[in-house]
Amino acid sequence: MGPTGGAHRAAPVLWRADGTPPVTVPRDPAREAARRELAKRMYHENDPGLVRRALNAFWDWVGGLLDSASSATPGGLVGLLVIVLAAAALLGALWWRLGTPRRTPPSSAALFEDRPRSAAEHRAAAEAHxxxxxxxxxxxxxxxxxVRALEERALLDVRPGRTADEAAIEAGNALPGHADRLRAAARDFDDVAYGGRSADEGTYRRLAALDDDLARTRPRLTGSSPAAVSNTRRGAAG
Structure with a gap:
């Protein structure tokens, strides 16, 4: 039928140069052959490694998360950045104002943990620090x-395992004029030693001043510790 007829002209068949017909491969075997060919190592020598692929996937996830957050935040990405910076500034201000979060110890530990030392030795160590x-x-x-100085003056009994709070209460009975300062010093000690807080120079200077004032203070015998009363009586009898 002519070129203007209703039938379509068949596609020409390309023959090889030697006159043999071309080789035709069905679709599925051809796809499998291509897959095996592309799986060869020579085609993947420059591919990113496992760590690189994992990092790329992570940053893609972070980028998607930020995009989602910025689309839900007024002002888009700029608004999200402003909120993050404001939150960071607020946390920084709270940390500066309140200091390291206080961890309340389950119970007060003993004041002395190592070999017995004199008050002078403890003072020397404190000044060195x-x-x-x-x-x-x-x-x-x-x-x-x-505390050791009060024990050396017999205002406190020498008692292993005594806590700073116990020492402050007992010493306050013999030295009532310094009772409040003694309790405050015990709290500072517990906060630093067992509560996770950091001391500053002002805290140390207040404690050093208390130590000096206690050394110049005469005890009140009424209601004082048994050791102080017994020591006073021995002095009077001599």
Whole structure:
């Protein structure tokens, strides 16, 4: 039928140069052959490694998360950035104002943990820490010096396992004029030693001043510790 007829002209068949017909491969076997060919190592020598692919996937996820957050935030990405910076500034201000979060110890631990030392030795250790601006260690050593000095003056019984709070209460009975300062010093000691807070120079200077004032203060015998009363009586009998 002519070119203007209703039937379509068949596609020409291309023959090889040697006159043999071309090789035709069905679709599915051809796809499998192509897959095996592309799976060869030579085609993947420059592919990113496992770590790189994992990082790319992670950053794609972060980018999608930020895009979703920015689309839901007034002002888009700029508005999201302003909110994040405001939150960071608020947290920084709270941290600066309140300091390290206080962890309340389950119970007060013993004041002295190592071999017995004199009040003078504890004071020397405190001053050495203070000279290096190690205020937390200086506060702990100075509080130990305060309690040891009261024991050396027989205003407190020498009792292993005594806590700073117990020492402050007992010493306050013999030295009522310093009872409040003694309790405050015990709280500072507990906060630093067991509560996770950091001391500063002002805390140490207040404790050092208390130590000096206690050394110049005469005890009140009425209601004082049994050791102080017994020591006074022995002195009077002599």
């Amino acid at each position: 203070a000279a290096q601006s190690h205020w937390s260690q200086a506060v702990q050593e100075r509080m130990r010096a305060v």
